[in-house]
Amino acid sequence: MADYKFGIIGVGTWGETHLKAISTQPHCEIACICDLNEELLKQRAEEYGIERRTTDYKELLADDDIMAVCVVTPDFAHREIAVAAAEAGKHMLIEKPLATTVEDCEAILAAVEQAGVTMMVDYHNRFNPAFVQAKAAIDAGELGELQMMSLRLSDTIYVPTGMLSxxxxxxxxxxxxxxxxxxxxxxxxxxxxxxxxxxRSRVLKSMGITTPDFFHSIIEFSGGLVAHVDNSWILSTSMPTVFEFKAEIVGEKGTLFADCNSHRMLQKFTGDEAMYPDVAAQPVVQGKPVGFTIESIRHFIGCLIAGEQPAVTGHDGLMATKIVCAIHDSAESGEPVQLA
Ligand SMILES: NC(=O)c1ccc[n+]([C@@H]2O[C@H](COP(=O)([O-])OP(=O)(O)OC[C@H]3O[C@@H](n4cnc5c(N)ncnc54)[C@H](O)[C@@H]3O)[C@@H](O)[C@H]2O)c1
Incomplete structure (x- = not known):
């Protein structure tokens, strides 16, 4: 019998990453999964050998044997489940973003504090080897004072039109x-x-999906750093990867460039298809998933067992949500938004 029992609420695309990570973790068991989609629920339960499944998250939370839950529902559907999970005394790993309003984040944080449970927000790029090494170089003073950063993280148009409902x-x-x-x-x-x-909202809107095509954002920071963040949902589906992720980090004494998709570790060309297969996020080695997206989930489990505070706190989740709210507010008003 497993020592640590988990529940997963939301077993869609990313919920499957949680299923893979926890089902292959020694001494851990997924006791119950929950999703509104009964067909998907049945499919996941059979594939991962999970006995109990439910369409009602409250039923999962009522199981006293479950020590922790993963909340992997859509971006805007975290609050109600997270607050109820905290009230049920469950530790929890919540997918990013923590929530899509500051009010929702604060309600989750208040419930977590009141219940005294441990919570982590799954910002798994803090486990991405490229950024882990960038952080080590910055902390060691190799770059000197940070001056500017440019991050470009975008998806092909398949993500808003085909992958996400x-x-x-x-x-x-x-x-x-x-x-x-x-x-x-x-x-x-x-x-x-x-x-x-x-x-701008043109391409996706013309396809009947009312969400912006992209955001170009300039963010100023308290120590003088200026960042440019570029995010688009309309890249061509003929790209060899579903996403593009590049970073440029410039300090007074040094520069770092990260290329997280076309890193050239493996390139595959078959027939008419060009692919850069995943070698870092969740490749399978010896039948088990490895990689930084798995590592962040394992980190959460390790913290629960050791009684330690996870690397990404609820406060981190709240602060990220505040900045993304400011991105939306500024894009809507056409004016810069001041943050406290
Ligand atoms: N897809 C990715 O590449 C990815 C990567 C990292 C993080 N995430 C994050 O993970 C979360 C889920 O995204 P996804 O891509 O897996 O979406 P998805 O639509 O594939 O899966 C979400 C699932 O949640 C279920 N659901 C919705 N409301 C529910 C409820 N009240 N109770 C139970 N189940 C419910 C849906 O039926 C669906 O199956 C989001 O916060 C997203 O930002 C996604």
Whole structure:
């Protein structure tokens, strides 16, 4: 019998990453999964050998044997489940963004504090080897004082039109800029003070999906760092990867460039298809998933077992949400938004 029992709420695309990570972790068991989609629920339960499944998250939370839950529902559907999970005394790993309003984040944080449970927000790029090494170089003073950073994280148009059923109910800023702003805060140790963002809604809108095509955002930070964050949801599907992720980090004494998709470790060309297969996020080695997206989930489990505070706190989740709210507000008003 497993020592640690988990529940997963939301077993869609990213919920499967949680399924892979926890089902292959020694001494851990997924006791129950929950999703509104019964067909998907049945498919996941059979594939991962999970006995109990439910469409009602409250039923999962009522199981006293479950010590922790993963909340992997759409961006805007975290609050109600997270607050109920905290009230049920469950530790929790919540997918990014923590929530899509500051009020929702604060309600989750208050419930977590009241219940005394441990919570982590799954900003897994803090486990991405490229950024882990960038952070080590920055912290060791190799770059000197940070001057500017440029992060470009975008998806092909397949993501809002084909992969996500709820693309029109979220934005590329919630889905991708949230990763970037968390990285900026973490890498620099600075807080955002002013945000100016421009977006356009043409391509996706013409396809009946009412969400912006892209956001170009300039973010100023408390220590003088200026960042440019570029996020689009309309890249061509003929790209060899579903996403593009590039970073430029410039300090007074040094420069770092990161290329997280076309890193050339493996390139595959078959027939008419060009692919850069995943070698870092969650490749399978000896039948088990490895990689930084798995590592962040394992980190959460390790912290629960050791009684330690996870690397990404609820406060981090709240701060990232505040910046992404400012990105939306600025894009809508056409004016820079000042942050406290
Ligand atoms: N897809 C990715 O590449 C990716 C990567 C990292 C993080 N995320 C994050 O993970 C979260 C989920 O994204 P996804 O891509 O897996 O979406 P998805 O649509 O594939 O899966 C979400 C699932 O949640 C279920 N759901 C919705 N409301 C529910 C409820 N009240 N109770 C139970 N189940 C419910 C849906 O039926 C669906 O199956 C989001 O916050 C997203 O930003 C996604």
């Amino acid at each position: 709820w693309g029109g109910m979220s934005t590329v800023a919630w889905f991708l800029a949230s990763h970037c702003v968390d990285l900026l805060r973490w890498l620099s140790g600075e807080e955002a003070t002013r945000v100016y963002s421009v977006s």
